[in-house]
Amino acid sequence: MASYTLREVRQTINQLWDESTAAGWDRVGLAIGNPEQPVTHALLAVDVTRQIVAEAKERGADLLLTHHPLLLRGVHSLAEDTAKGSLAAALIRANIAQIAAHTNADQAMEGVSAEIAHRLGLNNLEPLEPGETEQTGIGRVGELADPLPLRKFAEMLSEILPETAGGVRVAGSEKQMVKRVALCGGAGDSLLNNQRVLTADVYVTSDLRHHPAQEALEQHLVAGGPALIDISHWAAESLWLATAAKQLGELLPEITITVSEINTDPWVFRV
Numbered sequence: 001m002a003s004y005t006l007r008e009v010r011q012t013i014n015q016l017w018d019e020s021t022a023a024g025w026d027r028v029g030l031a032i033g034n035p036e037q038p039v040t041h042a043l044l045a046v047d048v049t050r051q052i053v054a055e056a057k058e059r060g061a062d063l064l065l066t067h068h069p070l071l072l073r074g075v076h077s078l079a080e081d082t083a084k085g086s087l088a089a090a091l092i093r094a095n096i097a098q099i100a101a102h103t104n105a106d107q108a109m110e111g112v113s114a115e116i117a118h119r120l121g122l123n124n125l126e127p128l129e130p131g132e133t134e135q136t137g138i139g140r141v142g143e144l145a146d147p148l149p150l151r152k153f154a155e156m157l158s159e160i161l162p163e164t165a166g167g168v169r170v171a172g173s174e175k176q177m178v179k180r181v182a183l184c185g186g187a188g189d190s191l192l193n194n195q196r197v198l199t200a201d202v203y204v205t206s207d208l209r210h211h212p213a214q215e216a217l218e219q220h221l222v223a224g225g226p227a228l229i230d231i232s233h234w235a236a237e238s239l240w241l242a243t244a245a246k247q248l249g250e251l252l253p254e255i256t257i258t259v260s261e262i263n264t265d266p267w268v269f270r271v
């Protein structure tokens with residue numbers, strides 16, 4: 001079976017999502033694996049969970065490439081009665097390497113937020129916070145070809161996302177018109193006061209909590225600002241996996257690349 005070394009695969013991953021462009025607090029790149037080990041099959045997923053590791057084993061994958069890092073915060077033990085220790089041990093025993101492309105994939109030109117923007121058909125895209133070039137950076141803002149009432153826009157957004165228990169939650173009036181759309185894949189409440197967010201008609205992101213959302217909406221009543229839409233963190237970021245797999249496949253034609261079909265949204269039902 002054809003293969004590359006993990007070192008070669010990591011270099012290729014770096015061509016697409018340069019580790020050096022990740023945020024200072026982030027921990028991207030290789031977390032588990034020997035650079036000389038062969039890679040024949042990469043499985044792509046948003047998260048490293050027990051279910052995803054089991055899926056990687058079942059599929060015979062020897063690399064798990066995820067959006068979220070396995071080890072973002074410091075750990076002081078890999079004991080297997082800890083979640084991180086148990087996941088790391090399972091990967092090592094199965095000879096599965098693990099690499100994360102997180103904020104380096106968020107800010108890429110064809111990265112996580114750009115993917116959501118493309119699926120919504122937004123034009124004239126710009127990042128919310130520019131990165132190294134004008135086309136890269138965190139979040140995106142762009143325009144719909146034809147304005148839509150907020151309710152219709154939310155319905156369109158719901159259609160491009162995989163189904164989740166939380167669905168799509170909207171703060172705003174159903175009839176207000178939306179043309180300029182700001183969005184940020186993942187948890188984007190730190191950008192609620194971003195100038196490009198404030199001048200958009202709607203801001204789409206994930207993990208919006210009561211106080212930041214309510215305070216932003218009250219501020220918008222006195223100074224103007226967008227409607228807010230809260231979507232599943234997993235659903236938003238999972239859209240990027242297919243594009244990532246395609247880009248990687250073009251650079252690594254000798255190996256199998258698959259995208260996980262497991263929903264790792266923590267919320268599984270609503271009553």
Ligand SMILES: [Zn+2]
Binds near residue numbers: 068187233237
């Ligand atoms: Zn995320």
